Amino acid sequence: MRAAWAITNTTVRQLLGVRRAVIFGLAELAPAAVFFLLVQTMTEEAAITHVVAMIVGLYFPLLIPIVALIIASSALGDERRDGTLSFLVLRPIPRSVIALTKFTGAVTVAAGLNALGALALGAAYGIQTGSWALLVPLAVGGVIASVVYASLAVPLGFFTNWSVLIGLVFVFIFENAVVSALSGLSSLSPWRIGLSAFSGLVPDDVAAELSDIGIASLTGTGTALVRTVVITAASIGVITLVLRRRDLT
Amino acid sequence: MNANPALVESATVELDDVSKWFGQKVAVSNLTCSFGPGVTGLLGPNGAGKTTLLRMLTGLIRPSQGSVRVLGVWPRTSPSVYANVGLVPEEAAVYPGLTARDYVRYAATLSGVPDVDEAANRAIDAVDLGPPADRKLAGYSKGMRQRAKVAAALVSDPQILLLDEPLNGTDPVQRLHLINLFQRLGDEGRTVIVSSHILDEVDRMSDRVLAIVDGRLAAAGDVAAIRRAMSDIPYRVRIETDANRVLAARLLEEALVHGVSVDDDALIVETGDLSALGRRVPIVAREVDARITTFQPEDASLESVFRYLVKR
Numbered sequence: 001m002r003a004a005w006a007i008t009n010t011t012v013r014q015l016l017g018v019r020r021a022v023i024f025g026l027a028e029l030a031p032a033a034v035f036f037l038l039v040q041t042m043t044e045e046a047a048i049t050h051v052v053a054m055i056v057g058l059y060f061p062l063l064i065p066i067v068a069l070i071i072a073s074s075a076l077g078d079e080r081r082d083g084t085l086s087f088l089v090l091r092p093i094p095r096s097v098i099a100l101t102k103f104t105g106a107v108t109v110a111a112g113l114n115a116l117g118a119l120a121l122g123a124a125y126g127i128q129t130g131s132w133a134l135l136v137p138l139a140v141g142g143v144i145a146s147v148v149y150a151s152l153a154v155p156l157g158f159f160t161n162w163s164v165l166i167g168l169v170f171v172f173i174f175e176n177a178v179v180s181a182l183s184g185l186s187s188l189s190p191w192r193i194g195l196s197a198f199s200g201l202v203p204d205d206v207a208a209e210l211s212d213i214g215i216a217s218l219t220g221t222g223t224a225l226v227r228t229v230v231i232t233a234a235s236i237g238v239i240t241l242v243l244r245r246r247d248l249t
Numbered sequence: 250m251n252a253n254p255a256l257v258e259s260a261t262v263e264l265d266d267v268s269k270w271f272g273q274k275v276a277v278s279n280l281t282c283s284f285g286p287g288v289t290g291l292l293g294p295n296g297a298g299k300t301t302l303l304r305m306l307t308g309l310i311r312p313s314q315g316s317v318r319v320l321g322v323w324p325r326t327s328p329s330v331y332a333n334v335g336l337v338p339e340e341a342a343v344y345p346g347l348t349a350r351d352y353v354r355y356a357a358t359l360s361g362v363p364d365v366d367e368a369a370n371r372a373i374d375a376v377d378l379g380p381p382a383d384r385k386l387a388g389y390s391k392g393m394r395q396r397a398k399v400a401a402a403l404v405s406d407p408q409i410l411l412l413d414e415p416l417n418g419t420d421p422v423q424r425l426h427l428i429n430l431f432q433r434l435g436d437e438g439r440t441v442i443v444s445s446h447i448l449d450e451v452d453r454m455s456d457r458v459l460a461i462v463d464g465r466l467a468a469a470g471d472v473a474a475i476r477r478a479m480s481d482i483p484y485r486v487r488i489e490t491d492a493n494r495v496l497a498a499r500l501l502e503e504a505l506v507h508g509v510s511v512d513d514d515a516l517i518v519e520t521g522d523l524s525a526l527g528r529r530v531p532i533v534a535r536e537v538d539a540r541i542t543t544f545q546p547e548d549a550s551l552e553s554v555f556r557y558l559v560k561r
Contacts, residue, residue, distance in 0.1 A: 006358040013346060083340035087401070090307055090324075091359040092332040244325070247310035 003093050004101045011105025014078065015071050024067050028117030031059045032124040039128050051125045051134065052209045055198070060191040061176055063117055064142055068110040068149035069167035075106035075150075076239070077157030085248050099239035103232075106154050111146040118142035137201035140221070144228050145194025151235035152190070158242060187219070187227065197224035255282040255459065255469040261409055261440045262306055267315035269301055269464075276301040277464040280315075284442055288435035290455030291444040292475070298464035299444040300339055303411050306442070307336050319409065332360055335402030339413040339444075342398060345387035349378055349397040352386060353404050360405035372400040377426050391418030399427065409440045416450055428454045448475075483507050483519040486526060489543035490516075496539045503529060515543065 031054040039047045079085040079102075088098060122135035149167070156163040175189040186192045199210055200221030260283035269277040277298045291299045304310045305317050308324030317323060324330050344352060353372050357365040373382045376396040381389070386397060395418055402410060412431070416424050431454050435441045445451050451458055452472045460468040460475055468475050490496050497509045497516045505526055507519040520526040523546060534541050 003359045003361065006355060010344070010347075010355060014344065017346065082344075083338060083342040084344060086304075086307070086309055086336060086338050087342055087356070088359070090309070090331050090334065090336050092329045092361055093359060094328060247304075249304070249310060 003091070004097055007088070007098065007101035008105045008108070011075055011102055012108050015074055015106065015109040020071075024071075024113045025116065027063060027067070028113055029120050031055075031063065031117060032120035034058070035121060036124045036128070047125065047129050048205055048209050051121065052206060052213065054121060055138070056195065056210070056213065059117060059121060059138075060141070060145060060195050060198075061171070064114050064145045064191055064194065065149055065167070065171040065175075067113050067117075068146045069153045069164050069171070071110040071113070072106040072150035072153035073157030073163035073167065075102050075154050075157060077161070077163060080158055080248075081161065089243060089248060095243040096236070096240040099236050099243055103150065103154050103236055103239065107147050107150045110150050111143040114142040114146045115139045131203070133203045134206065137198045140201060141194040141196075141198025143194075144197045144224055145191045147228050148190035148193050148231050151231045155235055155238045155242065158239070193224045193227050197221045197228075200224070253469075254474070255466055257283050257285040257457075259285045261285055261320055262442070263318045264302075264305075265316045265318075267302075267305065267312045267317060269298075269305060269310065269313050275464055277305070277312075280461075280464070280466055282459055282466060282469065284440050286435070286438045286440055287456045288431055288441040288443060288454050290451030290458040290472075291442060291461060292446070292448060292451045292458050293444075293461035293467075294446050297446075297461045299446075299461055300413055301464070302461065303336070303413050303442070303444060306411055307334065332405060333408040335405060335407035335410045337395070337398045337402045337410075337412045337415050339417070341394065343386045343389075343394055346385065348385055349373065349382040349389070349393075349400070352397055353382075353400045356401035357404040362405050368404050368406070369400075372404040375403055375430060376400045377423075392420055392423050395419055396423065396427070399430070403434075407439070410434060410442070412441070412443045414444055414446070416445065416447075424450075483521055484523045484526075484546055486518045486520065486523070487515050487543060487545045488518060488530065488541060489514060490534060490539040490541050492537060492539035495537045496534060499533050499537050500530070503533065505529065 035050055035054045038050045042050070076085075079088060089095065118138035118141070119135060122132065122138045125134050126132040152170075153163060153167055156166060160166065171191075175191060179185045179189045179192065196219045199207060202210075262284040264280050264282050267277060267280045268275065280302065291302065293299050301310065305312050306319060306324075308317075308319075311325060320330050320333060322330050324334065344355075347355065350369060350373060353369040354365050357368045357372075362368045373379075376399050378393070378396050378400060381393060382397075386394060389397065395415055399412070399415060402412075410431075415431075416427060419427060428450070431441050431443060435456065443451070443454060455472060458468075458470065458472055458475050459466060488496070493511050493514075493516045497511045500506045500509050500516075500518060505520050505522050507521065509519070510517045518526065518530075527544065530544060531541065
């Protein structure tokens, strides 16, 4: 238990240096800032339109993936590149614990940063409209999407130095172009899984706005949670298997 | 008494017919040897397979063939054995954002050491790191990083210590301190395996040496035995004159000359007695009226010595 905590804690410190915290922290505030500027003189109805535009145009499809991919792919990737993986694995600790704790460290940082963005946007909406109903749904959706991206990026970061680039190609080509055209594939899109969790928790007026702008195949919070759990378990399983089976050079 | 110098009694680390290849490249080939208490030097030129061997001993990489046993088990499938194994890898392998003390404490925590602070202080003192232990590793010199890595490996008080070129980057004072430390650990009954490509280093700290070249065991035994094995290696001397072929023909008549080859610019003479050749060549050259412009022993590096040992 002490070792697990130490790995998680060190991973968080590794992934969240001062520079990263400042850059990503400011980036997370961007949707809230843009929304705040846009809606100063508008009605509550327009505020809904703008906040949904920020959520489906900036927060979920851009901010969450970029932050989560960069952070999570470093969790094991940096250990491999810096040669510290041997320091970690040559310990009397099961490899499954190492996999779980590295993943937990990555998710803590990625989800924490993205939750900050969610809370900022939800708060901006609350200040403008007096409704705080988006705070929790946004945070839940942001965390879920971050977990799914981390599930992809942590093992990918172990395998290749190009993990962030590959991840961004996946986001911009597959998720934001292919899946947008072929809605049947939306279950393969991490940010849409987060958006589904969000959509299942929002008030009716926001849900209607989402529907109006054509966000299809939103399966709801329960399904999103189940998918997240399955993807996370598979990812930790893959990382464990890799640490057990592969030559660690 | 074990007849095979590659094997020891009371072995804590055993390799049985171990080979490792990466694609077409054979890194370690049919290696059978064992290690026991005391300091054993793994001697070999760069690229000989020492690092691959150490990585196999730790379970970081698996052998393509054969078996590795550390304290009776294959470490990869029995991680509990790592409580008794410390590795100092050749590469950086430190967390630059941590202080050396935090790094050593981290190692202690991961190894399940009960009193982390006490163990970390003891390990830091053992490598004589001193006050810089509270500075971040990012600002450390290579020698200081080496000492921090040794401290991290020692913090769990391991029975087996694997050190991959641990003296790289250290200054003479640090080097002497670490050599004394490794000897003391060996004297305490720990199995200490130290790789190096420098014979003098290995000579100073090891009771026993395994010489490895091209992934194969070239020689095994105590340092004196390795030195004896090296003593009958012929020297190669490059001689340039204005009458190479005439001098070559005359030198072949000399008993101390084992062989001569001639190219356009020079002749290469092989001898077992370099100084005698140095005295004889000017005399012979005068006899055949050849003017010597160069008399230069060829590469006597460890690598060429090892290659000779492998060919024998």
